[in-house]
Amino acid sequence: MDLTLLMAGVLAFAILMYVLLDGFDLGVGMLSALVPDPDWRDRMIDSIAPVWDGNETWLILGGAILFAAFPTAYGLVLPALYLPVIGMLLALIFRGVAFEFRVKARRSRRLWDFAFAAGSGTAAFLQGVLLGIFITGIGVDTPLGFGSVIFPMLTGVALMAGYALLGGTWIVLKTDGPLRDWAARSSRQLLLVVMAGIAMISAVTPLASEAVADRWFGDVWRTLALAPVPLVTVAVGWWLWRALEGHRDGLTFRLSQVVFGLGFLGLGVSLWPYAVPFSLTIWEAAAPASSLAFTAIAVVCTLPLVLVYTGYAYLVFRGKIREGEGYH
Amino acid sequence: MLELDPLLLSRVQFAFTIGFHILFPTLTIGLAFFLVTLEGLWLRTGNPVYVRLYRLWTKVFALTFGMGVVSGIVMTYQLGTNFGVFAGVTGPVLGPLLSVEVLTAFFVEAGFIGIMLFGWNRVGPRLHFGATVMVLLGTLNSAFWILVANSWMHTPAGTELVDGQFVVTDWWAVIFNPSMPYRVAHMTLASFLTTALVIAGASAFYLLRGRFLPEARRAFSVATLAIAVLAPAQIVMGDLHGLNTLEHQPTKIAAMEGLWETTEGAPLVLFALPDQQAEENRLAIEIPNVTSLILTHDWNGEVQGLTAVPPEDRPPVAIVFWSFRIMVGLGFAFLAIGFIGLWLRFRRRLYDAAWFHGISLAFLPAGFVATLAGWVTTEVGRQPYTVYGLLRTADSASDLAGWQVALSLLLFVAVYGVLFAVYLVFARRVIVHGPDYDEPLPSRQRGLPARPAAHPLPAE
Numbered sequence: 001m002d003l004t005l006l007m008a009g010v011l012a013f014a015i016l017m018y019v020l021l022d023g024f025d026l027g028v029g030m031l032s033a034l035v036p037d038p039d040w041r042d043r044m045i046d047s048i049a050p051v052w053d054g055n056e057t058w059l060i061l062g063g064a065i066l067f068a069a070f071p072t073a074y075g076l077v078l079p080a081l082y083l084p085v086i087g088m089l090l091a092l093i094f095r096g097v098a099f100e101f102r103v104k105a106r107r108s109r110r111l112w113d114f115a116f117a118a119g120s121g122t123a124a125f126l127q128g129v130l131l132g133i134f135i136t137g138i139g140v141d142t143p144l145g146f147g148s149v150i151f152p153m154l155t156g157v158a159l160m161a162g163y164a165l166l167g168g169t170w171i172v173l174k175t176d177g178p179l180r181d182w183a184a185r186s187s188r189q190l191l192l193v194v195m196a197g198i199a200m201i202s203a204v205t206p207l208a209s210e211a212v213a214d215r216w217f218g219d220v221w222r223t224l225a226l227a228p229v230p231l232v233t234v235a236v237g238w239w240l241w242r243a244l245e246g247h248r249d250g251l252t253f254r255l256s257q258v259v260f261g262l263g264f265l266g267l268g269v270s271l272w273p274y275a276v277p278f279s280l281t282i283w284e285a286a287a288p289a290s291s292l293a294f295t296a297i298a299v300v301c302t303l304p305l306v307l308v309y310t311g312y313a314y315l316v317f318r319g320k321i322r323e324g325e326g327y328h
Numbered sequence: 329m330l331e332l333d334p335l336l337l338s339r340v341q342f343a344f345t346i347g348f349h350i351l352f353p354t355l356t357i358g359l360a361f362f363l364v365t366l367e368g369l370w371l372r373t374g375n376p377v378y379v380r381l382y383r384l385w386t387k388v389f390a391l392t393f394g395m396g397v398v399s400g401i402v403m404t405y406q407l408g409t410n411f412g413v414f415a416g417v418t419g420p421v422l423g424p425l426l427s428v429e430v431l432t433a434f435f436v437e438a439g440f441i442g443i444m445l446f447g448w449n450r451v452g453p454r455l456h457f458g459a460t461v462m463v464l465l466g467t468l469n470s471a472f473w474i475l476v477a478n479s480w481m482h483t484p485a486g487t488e489l490v491d492g493q494f495v496v497t498d499w500w501a502v503i504f505n506p507s508m509p510y511r512v513a514h515m516t517l518a519s520f521l522t523t524a525l526v527i528a529g530a531s532a533f534y535l536l537r538g539r540f541l542p543e544a545r546r547a548f549s550v551a552t553l554a555i556a557v558l559a560p561a562q563i564v565m566g567d568l569h570g571l572n573t574l575e576h577q578p579t580k581i582a583a584m585e586g587l588w589e590t591t592e593g594a595p596l597v598l599f600a601l602p603d604q605q606a607e608e609n610r611l612a613i614e615i616p617n618v619t620s621l622i623l624t625h626d627w628n629g630e631v632q633g634l635t636a637v638p639p640e641d642r643p644p645v646a647i648v649f650w651s652f653r654i655m656v657g658l659g660f661a662f663l664a665i666g667f668i669g670l671w672l673r674f675r676r677r678l679y680d681a682a683w684f685h686g687i688s689l690a691f692l693p694a695g696f697v698a699t700l701a702g703w704v705t706t707e708v709g710r711q712p713y714t715v716y717g718l719l720r721t722a723d724s725a726s727d728l729a730g731w732q733v734a735l736s737l738l739l740f741v742a743v744y745g746v747l748f749a750v751y752l753v754f755a756r757r758v759i760v761h762g763p764d765y766d767e768p769l770p771s772r773q774r775g776l777p778a779r780p781a782a783h784p785l786p787a788e
Contacts, residue, residue, distance in 0.1 A: 049442070049445075049446060050442030050443070050445070050446045050447070051442055053397060053437075053438040053441060053442070054435065054438035054439050054442070056397070056401070056438075057430065057434045057435050057438045059401065060400075060401055060404050060430050060434055061427070061430045061431070061434075061435075063404040063405050063408075064404060064423065064426040064427040064429070064430045065423075065427055066408075066423075067404075067407065067408065067415060067419050067422070067423035067426060067427075068419065068420075068423025068424045068426065068427045069423070070419075071415060071416050071417075071418075071419020071420055071423055071493070072416050072419070074408045074412075074415050074416070074419060074423070075408060075412035075413060075414075075415040075416030075417075075419065075726075076412065076416070077408070078405060078408030078409040078412060078415070078726075079408070079409055079410075079412040079726035079727065079728055081409075082409050082726075082728055082732050082736070083732060083735070083736070085405055085409055086409065086736045086739070089401060089402050089405060090739060090740075090743055092398065092401060093398040093399070093401075093402070093743060093747070094743075096394060096397060096398035097394055097395065097398055097747055097750075097751075099394060100390060100391050100394045100754070101750060101754065104391070104754040104757065104758070105754075108750075287419060287420040287423065287424075288420050288490070288493070288495045288496070290420070290495065290496045290497070290499070291419075291420035291421070291423065291424050291495075291496055294424045294496070294499055295423070295424040295427050295428075298424065298427060298428045298431055298432075299427070299431065302428075302431040302432055302435075303431065306431060306435045306439070309435075309436075309439045309440070310435065310439050312439075313439050313440070313442050313443060316442075316443055316447055316450050316451060317442065317446070317447075317450065
């Protein structure tokens, strides 16, 4: 069995789980700045309070697996992305402490509400920026070329919109009344932005990177084989658009996650099989076999359990948020 | 022009961010144990004192846990951002250990803390207790695995260097490396002792004010008893840890003792200003032969001095020397507090001795100081290596521009400074507010969820 392949799969899974789960936390954070009613904001934040920490842990798992299985890539990529990574960490710090601080604050409550929203938005934007730099291929020696500035900005804004869509449909799922309807309306607007963003990034990425262009369009048969990915994305987007008109609140959240998953799949197609695009493949960056085996055993033994009790935690807090149940 | 040395700045940033981070897990590990005890006692006895204490300290726990989480994520990525070379070289060893920590500790804590904090009305009391226990197991697991990784950097074992990268030949030897058991025990005790001092200090505050007396007495009694047990245990453990260090890192011990020349019958240096250049101590006050006695259990035993290794292989002596003295000095102060507490308990004056309550309150934060001093001793004492004897700190850092690291360090200092101040204000507010008598008690019976509060509680 190719352990490198397995660990690349685990890494991809951790990142996908992170964007799907903490994605909606960050989206709720951004939307919390826009709601007209402070009570709505409290309910929104209460809806993610029991789960956000677990969601964020997938980011730590991603970092740890990258460190364990692809140490060379970890040691090359992170210094090359130094300032955006540090900025993202600082933004996540503000987002994280705001949960506790805002309910304990008296005069400074609005300040921590702002920190919560701004931290969420900045973290989302910088994660998109990191993605953009990563896709265009980080020069191992030149961290920030001029040509790779506009594109990362685009991916940054697109990821903000995407997370906001996840957050919007989460609020639809978890609340009722005027807040739910507001979230459904917002989600429709966000869906338009997200679909436009996906289209733009799909069009621009091949222009920004020859390697990606070759991957999608280098061979007619491959182009045909890959065509379902964007087509299904459009179809699911349409389905979500229709679903947001109705009242199938669980469906809308799941569909927005599917849209995200498909975008992630498209990204995987573009970047395969690189650990550092487009200079180091996963096999070149892989740790020695003894380390891959140890990590693989640990993952196989524990990750199913993690999924079970994380699922249980979601089950405990399922359904629309109840009045007066949130923060102490 | 001022030269910004990225290596030095990265080291300062790492020391600052990890020193900041460790404060919070130090408290949450011990507090998690305290909370499990309280909830278990409440389920057994039904005494509302326990559940009120549980809720009070849960608020402190939640606040502290949040700080630990957000400052901990920084650590996961900072190894790569600032010490990318180190990360590439040691990743095959440290990466899997950190992965196991995430999988067996962070997910466990995160998965159950939601139920612990918000689940009173959603699950039965036994399940809720189970969630608290799982959070404790998560914190203990986390401490274990991160200390395994840290210990391997001090006493590397089970690996060989192949093409400039560590390759693990024996995972058992990596995990049970020579200093691991001592470090895990020493740090776990430090966490429990620090927590006991915090609880004793807060309870002494209530006793001094004459407020919340049933809760304050119960907690003060438990905490002072814990100090009386933990302080001597920690001194014994510290001594064992020191002997282990003497075996594997004699240069660190020489720096801790301020011993320049290899000496038979080495003195105990009580006070000195170690001079790295001149290789001697200034203004030294010494007790003859005692260091030899402590380290070799022989009045005239030989102790290796700093000059046994070339100057470029020595740690900064003054920092190690003084941080060690701060830690040991505080350790004996805790021992005294433990004994005084026992004596007052024996005389049945534990709840009346205001002077002792004042001392306890003054020592509320002292455990953190001792813990930090201990970490400074061991980590600075490991210099000039990141992996002891095998990888130098100077060869570990990322190739970053000085201004980038200066900027990030400035941001970390500013952000952490603000957050720490806010944390202290809010933690103090929770403690001053004290246990809540208005909140309805949760049910101990299965299937009878507590009545939610009649009115949403106003934000504090």
